[in-house]
Amino acid sequence: MTVAVRFAPSPTGLLHVGNVRLALVNWLFARKAGGNFLLRLDDTDEERSKPEYAEGIERDLTWLGLAWDRFARESDRYGRYDEVSEALKASGRLYPCYETPEELNLKRASLVSQGRPPIYDRAALRLTDADRARLEGEGRRAHWRFKLEHTPVEWTDLVRGPVHFEGTALSDPVLIREDGRPLYTLTSVVDDGDLAITHVIRGEDHVANTAVQIQIFEAIGAPVPEFAHLPLLTDAAGAGLSKRLGSLSVASLREEEGIEPMALASLLAKLGTSDPIEPRLTLDELVAEFDIAKIARGTPKFDPEELARLNARILHLLPFERVAGELAALGLDGADAAFWEAVRPNLGRIADARDWWAVTHAPVTPVVDDAGFLDEAAALLPDEPWDLATWGAWTGAVKAKTGRKGKDLFLPLRRALTGRDHGPELKNLLPLIGRARALKRLAGETA
Ligand code: GLU
Numbered sequence: 001m002t003v004a005v006r007f008a009p010s011p012t013g014l015l016h017v018g019n020v021r022l023a024l025v026n027w028l029f030a031r032k033a034g035g036n037f038l039l040r041l042d043d044t045d046e047e048r049s050k051p052e053y054a055e056g057i058e059r060d061l062t063w064l065g066l067a068w069d070r071f072a073r074e075s076d077r078y079g080r081y082d083e084v085s086e087a088l089k090a091s092g093r094l095y096p097c098y099e100t101p102e103e104l105n106l107k108r109a110s111l112v113s114q115g116r117p118p119i120y121d122r123a124a125l126r127l128t129d130a131d132r133a134r135l136e137g138e139g140r141r142a143h144w145r146f147k148l149e150h151t152p153v154e155w156t157d158l159v160r161g162p163v164h165f166e167g168t169a170l171s172d173p174v175l176i177r178e179d180g181r182p183l184y185t186l187t188s189v190v191d192d193g194d195l196a197i198t199h200v201i202r203g204e205d206h207v208a209n210t211a212v213q214i215q216i217f218e219a220i221g222a223p224v225p226e227f228a229h230l231p232l233l234t235d236a237a238g239a240g241l242s243k244r245l246g247s248l249s250v251a252s253l254r255e256e257e258g259i260e261p262m263a264l265a266s267l268l269a270k271l272g273t274s275d276p277i278e279p280r281l282t283l284d285e286l287v288a289e290f291d292i293a294k295i296a297r298g299t300p301k302f303d304p305e306e307l308a309r310l311n312a313r314i315l316h317l318l319p320f321e322r323v324a325g326e327l328a329a330l331g332l333d334g335a336d337a338a339f340w341e342a343v344r345p346n347l348g349r350i351a352d353a354r355d356w357w358a359v360t361h362a363p364v365t366p367v368v369d370d371a372g373f374l375d376e377a378a379a380l381l382p383d384e385p386w387d388l389a390t391w392g393a394w395t396g397a398v399k400a401k402t403g404r405k406g407k408d409l410f411l412p413l414r415r416a417l418t419g420r421d422h423g424p425e426l427k428n429l430l431p432l433i434g435r436a437r438a439l440k441r442l443a444g445e446t447a
Pocket of ligand 1: 007008009010042184188201203
């Protein structure tokens with residue numbers, strides 16, 4: 001049996017960190033098992049599904065490196081859902097109901113006020129042919145409910161362990177709307193069956209759906225997959241993440257926060273597991289470390305500060321080849337490995353490299369505290385070619401000549417050469433600044 005999993009977002013909004021964590025966990029599970037990963041767009045809600053959200057989902061997954069082996073779109077499969085629905089109607093498992101939303105609300109409110117669970121009373125099962133004809137004559141259209149078996153439903157969840165539901169505690173779900181459109185509860189099962197999904201890994205908001213869907217798998221004669229329900233991420237305050245929560249969308253982390261894909265993947269692969277969160281530079285490392293049994297049942301909190309710190313640690317480790325494209329996209333065309341290695345320890349996000357590019361390659365207004373000292377230092381600047389030893393040799397000579405040491409020696413040089421008090425090690429920057437610029441800056445000129 002080939003392991004097959006799916007990530008099944010509805011293209012009704014931007015993916016947020018919680019959604020993409022489920023994509024990542026599915027992908028890691030597939031890769032670890034040598035199986036395949038399906039991207040399925042659950043787009044049967046035609047009012048809310050938008051092509052730009054579908055494109056956004058593909059862009060986000062591609063950016064993270066989560067390539068899909070198979071792709072499906074539910075709106076391509078209406079014919080198949082009709083076929084299955086007709087079979088379920090013929091076997092009596094789908095039955096027509098005519099209550100209006102208002103009538104259903106009243107029924108629910110009355111049950112709740114009696115302290116009873118709001119379970120559909122199956123009144124529609126008692127309608128006669130004549131009743132149905134009358135209702136249709138009044139212009140009502142049927143919606144269709146799935147008739148659950150009133151037997152226990154059980155499965156061993158890969159995250160939650162044994163799960164048990166009483167069939168009598170579940171409400172017969174509506175699978176077909178009155179306009180004839182099939183609903184997710186059905187379409188998902190038909191797809192999982194047809195596409196031979198072996199493991200359904202999703203959020204714990206779907207646990208009750210699973211109880212219902214197991215009965216639908218059985219009713220349509222499809223094998224029941226294994227299930228894993230992950231606790232949902234919350235924000236730092238413990239509140240749930242919503243799809244419309246812009247700041248935690250993958251797009252804004254990428255485009256506004258400058259987060260590296262491996263920073264997000266390193267965090268999301270480990271959040272809520274027994275493993276420590278460490279920077280990882282490749283998805284392969286995360287695959288090697290992945291085990292769904294490490295996912296704990298507690299609610300993991302997503303902390304943007306933690307992501308920002310991890311992003312900095314990842315940047316400090318990334319080799320030039322991995323960032324050359326991003327540096328070019330920032331407009332730093334001549335950036336090379338020497339530049340990258342000089343500045344990367346000082347970056348929180350890659351766009352910060354622009355500041356240091358400006359220091360090494362664009363005019364800087366020096367900060368001059370003591371022009372006399374800078375003149376003495378300039379006179380001692382060695383001839384080029386310069387390398388990583390030049391700074392040490394030069395400042396050694398300045399120290400011997402002037403008697404200055406420590407901060408008194410280094411800070412005025414840094415302020416003159418870079419116009420700032422802090423920054424990358426001057427040993428690395430000096431060769432990038434070059435002798436001509438350095439001489440001018442030491443003379444107080446903008447250069
Ligand atoms: N489209 C559903 C959702 O986004 C998929 C749930 C599932 O994985 O079955 O919640």
